[in-house]
Amino acid sequence: MTVHLPDECGCIDSAVCRQMPCAGKISELAEFFKNLSDPTRLAILCMLTHGDKCVCDIAETLGATQSNVSHQLRILKQSKLVKSTRDGKSVIYSLEDGHIRDVMETGLEHLMESL
Amino acid sequence: MTVHLPDECGCIDSAVCRQMPCAGKISELAEFFKNLSDPTRLAILCMLTHGDKCVCDIAETLGATQSNVSHQLRILKQSKLVKSTRDGKSVIYSLEDGHIRDVMETGLEHLMESL
């Protein structure tokens, strides 16, 4: 759906948001959250906050198939949430930057305080 | 999918997260983000940071049908992201608490810094 918010709209009333018109960013932000909205992907990101990991380790820890993990990692990589480097036979994945952790933490705080 | 992370896992390595085992919370957190992952719902939440609004105002501003907005508001209400009070013929919706705004802002910060 195409959202029609006026471009000059300050949207979220904060310093951050005043610099960033809503209409053009809503769909980007929604897509960002969508990447965090799947338990498998979120668990992967969560694991990677502990340190870099290869695909098979992620799969084993999660109890998921290698194929599924690889598919989800591709999504995470395309959306620039993770990056990867090859190490011999393995491919090591890591968080792209620290903001992902911040977002997850903020979300967790919300859950904790809305019991 | 059922994610198998050990319950004693500290998950996100922070004070907040050490108090909160991952396995049980991943799916909750994913569901929370899922509610923010739709442009219509996100735009509604964004609008409500400006102030409380009735359904028809939201629909008009968004260029969405009343039906669609009402459906999405029900989802947001069930997940305790918004609350509502009736005012005559209208029903006024407002953000349940301030954390939603925080999460959106943190997400926006991520978008800004990952250009």
Added chain:
DNA sequence: ATTACATATGTTCATCTGTTCATAAGTATA
């Protein structure tokens, strides 16, 4: 009571998503 307005709900449908299976591609070692 009737009419008008505002919101909620049920249903249907097209589309998207996550998962699995099978298999290909990349890499290292014997």
Added chain:
DNA sequence: TATACTTATGAACAGATGAACATATGTAAT
């Protein structure tokens, strides 16, 4: 090269999702 190991990819399927339409419910005023 042959083999084993690791990761990526393509196809197919079930289930979930968002939107639209029609209609019901709730509220106020005439």
